[in-house]
Amino acid sequence: MSDKNMDISFCINPLDINLAKMQFNILKRYENEVLSFGDFSPLVEEYLSKDPTLDVSLIKVICRYSTDNIRVLELLLDNKTQIKKVNYVLCEGTKEEIFRYLQKTDFVSDIKKIIFHNSKEK
Helix, strand or coil: CHHHHHCCCCCCHEEEEEHHHHHHHHHHHHHCCCCCCCCCCCCCEEECCCCCCCCEEEEEEEEEECCCCCEEEEEEEEEECCCCEEEEEEEECCHHHHHHHHHHCCCCHHHHHHHHHHCCCC
């Protein structure tokens, strides 16, 4: 093995891991707990970030019933001072539309973009 290959390192980002866990958990719960029609108890997955480089402390994904069989998938962010709270609608639509959104491979990167954007705004 050459020295060149030894310089390659693999870094696991806790934010990526925890967002992927949130995606997996809410997707599985959504599959099992949400019917095609009617109201349901909100599904909530959250992560408490201790990353000092981010102004965001609490990251929460919520899926809730709106009206007329429309579901809403939201991202809620709290900053570390608990002064600023951001509520962002990721997707709204039928059960199938929300399900497709939750399956997206870029779900984590979509959420990270929102988190980083809100960490820069102070």
